Amino acid sequence: MPELKLKVELDWKKEAVSCCECGGPALHPALEWVIGTVMTPVGPVPRISSTLSKTDYWEHFKCRTTAYRDDYRVVPGLYAAGNPDNNSDVLVSANYKYSFDMLRRELKDLNAWILVLDTKGINVWCAAGKGTFGTAELAKRISVAQLNKVVDHRRVIVPQLGAPGVSAFRVKRSAGFDVLYGPVHAKDIPAYIKAGYEATREMRRVKFPLSDRLVLTPMEINPAMKKFPLYAGFILVVFGLAPSGILFRDAFAGGLPFLLLGLVSVLAGALLTPALLPFVPFRSFAIKGWITGLLAISLSTRFILFPGQYNTLLLIFTYLFFPMASSYIALQFTGSTTFTGMSGVKKELRIAIPAYLLFSVVSFILLTMFKLTQWGIL
Amino acid sequence: MKYLSNTASLELFPESCTGCGMCLEVCPHEVLALSNKKAVIQDRDRCMECGACVNNCPFGALTVDKGVGCAAALIKSMISGGEPSCDCSGGDKKNSCC
Numbered sequence A: 001m002p003e004l005k006l007k008v009e010l011d012w013k014k015e016a017v018s019c020c021e022c023g024g025p026a027l028h029p030a031l032e033w034v035i036g037t038v039m040t041p042v043g044p045v046p047r048i049s050s051t052l053s054k055t056d057y058w059e060h061f062k063c064r065t066t067a068y069r070d071d072y073r074v075v076p077g078l079y080a081a082g083n084p085d086n087n088s089d090v091l092v093s094a095n096y097k098y099s100f101d102m103l104r105r106e107l108k109d110l111n112a113w114i115l116v117l118d119t120k121g122i123n124v125w126c127a128a129g130k131g132t133f134g135t136a137e138l139a140k141r142i143s144v145a146q147l148n149k150v151v152d153h154r155r156v157i158v159p160q161l162g163a164p165g166v167s168a169f170r171v172k173r174s175a176g177f178d179v180l181y182g183p184v185h186a187k188d189i190p191a192y193i194k195a196g197y198e199a200t201r202e203m204r205r206v207k208f209p210l211s212d213r214l215v216l217t218p219m220e221i222n223p224a225m226k227k228f229p230l231y232a233g234f235i236l237v238v239f240g241l242a243p244s245g246i247l248f249r250d251a252f253a254g255g256l257p258f259l260l261l262g263l264v265s266v267l268a269g270a271l272l273t274p275a276l277l278p279f280v281p282f283r284s285f286a287i288k289g290w291i292t293g294l295l296a297i298s299l300s301t302r303f304i305l306f307p308g309q310y311n312t313l314l315l316i317f318t319y320l321f322f323p324m325a326s327s328y329i330a331l332q333f334t335g336s337t338t339f340t341g342m343s344g345v346k347k348e349l350r351i352a353i354p355a356y357l358l359f360s361v362v363s364f365i366l367l368t369m370f371k372l373t374q375w376g377i378l
Numbered sequence B: 001m002k003y004l005s006n007t008a009s010l011e012l013f014p015e016s017c018t019g020c021g022m023c024l025e026v027c028p029h030e031v032l033a034l035s036n037k038k039a040v041i042q043d044r045d046r047c048m049e050c051g052a053c054v055n056n057c058p059f060g061a062l063t064v065d066k067g068v069g070c071a072a073a074l075i076k077s078m079i080s081g082g083e084p085s086c087d088c089s090g091g092d093k094k095n096s097c098c
C-alpha cells in the first residue's frame, strides 16, 4: 500500500508541475482518503474510503466561504469504492474534490468503480455547462483507464447534471460505452441502482430549497463587501469635505448612517433576497432585489437616519441609491440559482443596466447638491 | 420557482422527433413531456437553457441558445466583448493556464 500512496502523491506532483508555472493544484496532504488498492487486469487502482473525515468537512466549509474552492481537486482517473470486480458499476464524477466526496460518502454499501474526469476542479453541473465535463473528456478517460479491460459490461453511470456537456449517443459512438444518466443527487445512487437503473421523477428534478440558497449566500456577500471600502471612503469624503479641508468629525457624524444603510443594502441583496426568493413578488431578480432593498431601507431609516439629518436631498438619495444597490447585488445571484437561463438574464440586463447608470448619476447629482447647500452656495 | 416568462429560446421540431424520451430523462426541470409518442414543451418558463436535452437528442429535434444565466458573466462579456463564461469559481486567472 505505501507504494501506491506514493504513486498517487507523485501523480499529484506531476499534475502540479505540468500545469505551467501557475502553482497548480494544492497537494492534498497525505491523501488520507486513499485506504488501499484493488488489483485489476491493468494494474492496481486506489481504493478510497467512503467515510468523510473531519478534515474533509473542514475543507468543505472553507469551499463555501472562501477562495479555497478554486484549488480543491482530485487527480483524474479510476478509483475503487469497496471491492469492485469486472461486473461492478462505473460511476463518473468531476475532479472537484467536493463533488468527489459527495459521491464517495454515498457508496458505503456498494462495490463500484469511480471514474474521475478532469474538470479543472469544477463541479459536475458547472463543468458540464463549460463542456469540460463532456463527451470528449469522458471518452478519453474511458480509454486512458482501459475501462474495457477492467469491466466486462459496457455501461457508465453519469450524473444527470453532466448531461449539458455529455452526449450519450456520441459517447456510445466514440468509446463504445452506454451512458446511463443517474440521479441528480449522489444520495439517490444506491436506490437508483437497486431499482435497475431507474430514477424516479423526484430524483430527476433540481430544486432550490432554502438550505441550498443559504449556503450560497456567503459567496454573494463576500464580493459585495470587497467593494464596500471603496464606497465607505467615498461617503466619508463627501461628508467630511469642507471648504477648509476634510473634517473628520463631520465625516463620521454625517457619513456613519450612510455606511450602515450601505451594509443594509448589501444584506438585503445578498442574503435576504436569496433567502426569501420564492416569496418576493415578480420573477425578475432586479425587481426582487429592489423590493427587498426598499423594504429593508425604509425599515432601517427609522432607526438609522436621525432627525438632525433629515435633509430632503439626502432622503431622496437614500431611496434612490440603496434599493438600487440591493437590486444590483440580487441580480448577481442569477449566477448561483438552478433555474435562470441566459436569455432571461440578458433581458433583465438590457433594462437594468441603463437604469442603474441613470440612478447612479442622479444619486451623485443629489449628493453634490447637498454639499452645495451645506456650504451655502445653493 | 420560475424565471421570466416566454424568454427561453428552446425550440422543438416535432417532424424530427421519434419520441425516444431521452430529453425528458436529462432535463432537470420537467420542461418536456411525451404526448402521442412525440416530445412536447409542457412548461417553457422552467427552461434554464442548459442544453442537456439538445446535447442528448440523437435526432437533432431540439435547439436552444445555450449559455450561462449569470449576470456577472454577462456583464463581464459586455465589457470585455468576450464569450460569457462562468469563471467565478475556479476558472480564473490562476487556474486558466492549463
Ligand code: SF4
Residues within 6 Å of the ligand: B016, B017, B018, B019, B020, B021, B022, B023, B024, B038, B039, B056, B057, B058, B059, B060, B061, B062
Ligand atoms: S430526445 Fe429528441 S427524439 Fe427523443 S423524444 Fe426528445 S426530442 Fe424526441
Ligand code: SF4
Residues within 6 Å of the ligand: B010, B026, B027, B028, B029, B030, B031, B032, B046, B047, B048, B049, B050, B051, B052, B053, B054, B064
Ligand atoms: S435546455 Fe435544459 S432546462 Fe431547457 S428543456 Fe433542455 S434540458 Fe430542460
